[in-house]
Amino acid sequence: MEKKAKKYNLFHTKVDEILSANEFTSADFESATAKEKEAMVETHKSVSYWRDAVRRFKNNSVSMVALVVVILLTLFAFAGPYMIPYSYEEQYRGSMKLGPFEYSESEQMAKQTLQDADAVFSTALMPGSLNSLRKGDFAFRFQGKWYQFTLSRTMRSGYLMIQADEAEPLFTVKEDDFVAGGSYDKTPVAFTVIDGKPTDANVTIITMSKSIFPHVFGTDSAGRDIMSRTMYGARVSLLIGVIASLIVLVIGAIYGSISGLIGGKVDFVMMRIVELIYSVPDVLIVLLLQVVLQTPLQIWFDTSSIPLVRALSTLGVGIVSIFITFALLYWVGMARIIRGQVLMLKEQEYVTAATVLGASNSRIIRKHLLPNSIGQLVVTTCLQIPSAIFLESFLSFLGLGISAPMASLGSMCSDAIDTITVYPYRLLFPAIILSLLVLSLNLVGDGMRDALDPRLKK
Amino acid sequence: MTSFILKRVGSALITLLVVAAATFFLMNAVPGSPFVTEKSTPEMVARAEAKYGLDKPMVVQFVNYVKGYFVGDMGVSLKMQQDTSVADIIFNQNKLTLSTRVGAFALLLAIILGIPSGCIAAYNRGNGVDGALRVITTIGVAIPGFVVATGLLVLVGVQLQWLPVRSGSLETASAFILPVIALAFYPSCYIAKLTRASMLDAINQDYIRTARAKGLKTGTVIFKHALRNSLIPVITYLGPLTAYVITGGFVVETTFSIPGLGKYFISSILNRDYPIIMGTTIVLAALIIFMNLLVDIAYKLVDPRINLSKGDE
Numbered sequence: 001m002e003k004k005a006k007k008y009n010l011f012h013t014k015v016d017e018i019l020s021a022n023e024f025t026s027a028d029f030e031s032a033t034a035k036e037k038e039a040m041v042e043t044h045k046s047v048s049y050w051r052d053a054v055r056r057f058k059n060n061s062v063s064m065v066a067l068v069v070v071i072l073l074t075l076f077a078f079a080g081p082y083m084i085p086y087s088y089e090e091q092y093r094g095s096m097k098l099g100p101f102e103y104s105e106s107e108q109m110a111k112q113t114l115q116d117a118d119a120v121f122s123t124a125l126m127p128g129s130l131n132s133l134r135k136g137d138f139a140f141r142f143q144g145k146w147y148q149f150t151l152s153r154t155m156r157s158g159y160l161m162i163q164a165d166e167a168e169p170l171f172t173v174k175e176d177d178f179v180a181g182g183s184y185d186k187t188p189v190a191f192t193v194i195d196g197k198p199t200d201a202n203v204t205i206i207t208m209s210k211s212i213f214p215h216v217f218g219t220d221s222a223g224r225d226i227m228s229r230t231m232y233g234a235r236v237s238l239l240i241g242v243i244a245s246l247i248v249l250v251i252g253a254i255y256g257s258i259s260g261l262i263g264g265k266v267d268f269v270m271m272r273i274v275e276l277i278y279s280v281p282d283v284l285i286v287l288l289l290q291v292v293l294q295t296p297l298q299i300w301f302d303t304s305s306i307p308l309v310r311a312l313s314t315l316g317v318g319i320v321s322i323f324i325t326f327a328l329l330y331w332v333g334m335a336r337i338i339r340g341q342v343l344m345l346k347e348q349e350y351v352t353a354a355t356v357l358g359a360s361n362s363r364i365i366r367k368h369l370l371p372n373s374i375g376q377l378v379v380t381t382c383l384q385i386p387s388a389i390f391l392e393s394f395l396s397f398l399g400l401g402i403s404a405p406m407a408s409l410g411s412m413c414s415d416a417i418d419t420i421t422v423y424p425y426r427l428l429f430p431a432i433i434l435s436l437l438v439l440s441l442n443l444v445g446d447g448m449r450d451a452l453d454p455r456l457k458k
Numbered sequence: 459m460t461s462f463i464l465k466r467v468g469s470a471l472i473t474l475l476v477v478a479a480a481t482f483f484l485m486n487a488v489p490g491s492p493f494v495t496e497k498s499t500p501e502m503v504a505r506a507e508a509k510y511g512l513d514k515p516m517v518v519q520f521v522n523y524v525k526g527y528f529v530g531d532m533g534v535s536l537k538m539q540q541d542t543s544v545a546d547i548i549f550n551q552n553k554l555t556l557s558t559r560v561g562a563f564a565l566l567l568a569i570i571l572g573i574p575s576g577c578i579a580a581y582n583r584g585n586g587v588d589g590a591l592r593v594i595t596t597i598g599v600a601i602p603g604f605v606v607a608t609g610l611l612v613l614v615g616v617q618l619q620w621l622p623v624r625s626g627s628l629e630t631a632s633a634f635i636l637p638v639i640a641l642a643f644y645p646s647c648y649i650a651k652l653t654r655a656s657m658l659d660a661i662n663q664d665y666i667r668t669a670r671a672k673g674l675k676t677g678t679v680i681f682k683h684a685l686r687n688s689l690i691p692v693i694t695y696l697g698p699l700t701a702y703v704i705t706g707g708f709v710v711e712t713t714f715s716i717p718g719l720g721k722y723f724i725s726s727i728l729n730r731d732y733p734i735i736m737g738t739t740i741v742l743a744a745l746i747i748f749m750n751l752l753v754d755i756a757y758k759l760v761d762p763r764i765n766l767s768k769g770d771e
Contacts, residue, residue: 086763244472279473283705284739285480291727292484390602398602398708398724402632418712431605439600452494 053375056451057420063447069440073433077234084228137203139194146194148203180233184362217429220415230430233409240319240392241385244326249381251327252334257365259335260342271339286325286391290400293321318402322392330388334380341373375452383445385439393434409434463755467670477743478736481665482520485732487623502669533733544737548719554741557718560710561703564641565566567701572644573685573692576653583658591650598647603706607640607713637714641706645699649692656688677764693757697750704742 032040033329047055057063104108217226259270294317301313312320346352346369354364370377396410409430416427514522520695526532532544548554579591598606614620614636621636660666661684669679697761704720711721719738 047636272706276473276476279469279747279750280477280480280703281704281743283701284743284746285477285484287727288484288735288739289482291730292488295488386600393602394604394705394709397602398712399728410602412484413604414712417608417611420608420612421616424616427608427612431608435597435601435605438602439597442600443596 024117049375053451057447060447060450061444063450066440066443066447069436070444073234073440074238076433077231077238080231081228081235084225084231128408137198137200139203140197141197146197148192148194148198218423218425220426221419226412226426226429229407229412230409230433232407233412233430234433234437236319236406236408237389237392237434240322241389241441244323244330244388245381245384247323247327248331248334249377250385251331252380253338253370253377255331256335256338257342257369258361260339261346261361261369263343263367267339273283274335278327278336280329282329283394285329286395287398287400289325289328290321290395293317293324297321316402316406318396318406318408322388322401323393325391326388330384334384337376337380338373341376342369345369379445379452380451382448383442386441386445389434389438389441409437459586459758462758466751466754470747473747474740474744475524479520479746481736481739482523483516484572485736486516486519486630488730488732517711523736532737532740535734537754544733547734548737548741553717553719553722556716557704557707557720559712560634560637560641560716560718561700561707564645564703564706565699567638567642568645568649569692571642572649573653573689575646576650577685579650579654579679580657580661581676588654591654595647595650598643599651601644603640603644604709604713606635607710608754610640610663611713623768637710637716640713641703641710644706645702649695649699652691652695653688656691657684660684660739690736690757690761693753693760696756697746697753700749701746704746 137148137150139146141147217230219225220229250396255270256276257266259274297317297320301309301317302312304310346364351364351368354368359367392401392408393410393413396408397414399411399414402408402411412430413427413434416423416430420427523533526529530545532548535542535544535547573739575591575595579588579595582588621632657680661680666684668681670676674683707718708720708724709718711718712724715721719742723735723742726738
């Protein structure tokens with residue numbers, strides 16, 4: 001006992017000390033010094049909801065890594081196509097069925113020629129690809145001067161070559177038939193020296209390159225570059241994920257908050273509709289919708305003159321019908337969550353106060369209910385993105401979503417299956433990118449949920 | 459209880475009717491007649507439409523169509539197997555058998571793998587085993603089913619050549635293995651996650667502490683006491699699981715070239731053979747809705763605390 005008391009210093013406090021604590025001296029009534037006042041000022045800044053969420057998110061290392069992966073994949077999808085010379089839809093002749101980093105026969109011979117030449121120009125669209133010197137006007141920069149020339153016919157594998165050993169550099173356009181065996185004809189071109197970079201949009205600027213860009217992921221049986229297609233596929237996936245989630249967000253939030261706020265019979269009817277849509281096997285209806293929507297959408301796109309519709313038509317029927325599917329079927333989850341949130345929030349005093357002050361229902365929803373359920377809105381929308389990507393790739397894999405020449409990761413995977421025994425890498429690249437995309441978006445979503453709405457954490 | 463079951467059966471029937479109506483009107487919303495081809499004349503189209511009753515008003519067609527389903531008449535195929543009855547195609551051509559066999563095996567495998575691994579993860583909470591299982595299940599839940607299916611195909615079928623690449627009609631047992639694993643991968647990961655979470659919930663309850671205080675072995679406590687109560691979320695998941703196995707079956711059958719109902723359904727959609735599309739959709743939807751119904755009733759039987767009749771709150 002004695003030992004324990006000593007340890008905790010319990011019995012060593014003098015009773016007198018306790019009693020004297022309530023006695024004041026005149027020193028206690030002096031005004032505080034500036035230093036003391038400063039100490040009283042609260043030094044911790046008040047932490048806003050978002051700042052707190054960001055801090056929590058940063059502490060979650062898994063989500064941070066996933067976020068970095070998402071950013072890298074977004075760069076891959078949106079900036080990548082500008083970095084590589086190949087387009088996703090062009091079928092490069094003679095470059096069919098190449099493995100990763102493989103060169104076709106013609107490209108290999110062209111590469112050799114390129115090494116021998118002093119300088120070679122090819123179009124900026126496809127530097128080094130040697131596949132496209134189309135009919136038209138070209139301009140290039142050589143030793144500080146701009147030159148322009150006109151090509152009267154499209155050259156299949158033409159390129160521009162400079163022989164610098166002449167007193168005046170001589171420009172020739174070569175057309176090589178590498179496939180047939182290297183015979184070529186060399187035509188000097190008439191060029192003009194011009195002042196500065198040409199501004200005319202019809203002039204194609206060509207840049208110098210001495211190497212041929214490899215097909216990093218190889219090519220498919222039609223000679224399309226797989227890396228470029230993967231980039232476009234990832235772009236399509238991300239676009240679909242984000243836009244479909246926004247559609248779900250808008251419809252679900254409006255429906256859910258109206259149902260929750262008005263309550264009563266309206267709520268009952270609205271919720272029965274939600275339950276009905278919820279219990280319908282969604283994928284079956286989605287498959288049907290894909291068939292049904294194709295033709296009417298195509299007709300609508302072809303005939304309509306509304307600017308918005310024209311903009312939509314550039315996306316293609318496949319993507320737009322996926323949006324419609326989401327607008328019809330997938331908002332119910334969001335509506336349920338928001339309704340639950342609204343049911344809870346509408347009992348709060350500030351909503352009562354707003355009602356008393358004469359605020360309309362729409363104002364209450366806009367100014368009070370939705371801003372206060374922002375965490376749930378953001379989290380549910382984020383977690384919707386990977387599931388939208390999932391659905392799109394599922395449909396495209398079955399041949400019902402986006403089809404060639406448009407690239408989609410799902411349809412690339414299904415195209416690869418027929419030749420799986422010979423070219424397994426054709427499946428590998430799109431599948432890895434797709435899995436990484438869905439996995440990292442899921443992890444980011446989970447991290448957001450933990451950061452924005454800690455109550456939801458399991 | 460009886461009133462609950464009746465109510466639940468009623469709402470299942472309504473859902474099925476809504477699905478039937480939705481498929482019917484969606485199919486009829488496709489512009490143009492299914493019989494218009496490059497060679498057809500208007501008279502030929504009209505004759506064909508009259509033959510299949512497509513010239514009648516929409517509502518009459520719908521009523522006939524619903525009536526037909528009650529007596530087992532699901533119409534006849536328009537294109538893929540012309541004039542063969544849809545019911546025959548679905549039920550008598552071994553398609554449904556193939557699909558349900560793969561589906562049922564996958565369902566069982568998912569449960570057999572998922573529940574114990576969830577228990578093991580909960581039992582080892584925080585250590586390496588739990589961590590490894592968490593990584594596997596997180597990845598398993600995020601990877602699309604067709605990536606798993608094709609990945610298995612490449613790895614086991616093509617590279618290692620352990621199992622056949624094309625499963626065909628599943629005549630040998632080895633042909634079953636890959637499709638079933640591919641189909642069961644996602645749900646077993648999901649079930650493992652569910653079991654782990656609800657098991658951790660259950661472990662913190664008082665009756666578990668009592669069981670431990672009695673001196674029971676940890677294994678007995680986990681598998682006998684905690685597991686029973688943590689299975690409820692898994693039971694609720696059985697409904698969505700059935701839906702997943704059916705729709706995932708489309709992918710698996712396409713990937714492994716199994717001539718099941720799923721593969722046939724997809725090609726009927728691509729070929730626009732409307733009666734087959736409608737028939738298959740309704741049969742599959744009925745299967746899913748029936749499973750959801752069973753799950754709801756089982757759920758109520760397993761846990762008497764749940765009072766479903768009071769609404770969904």
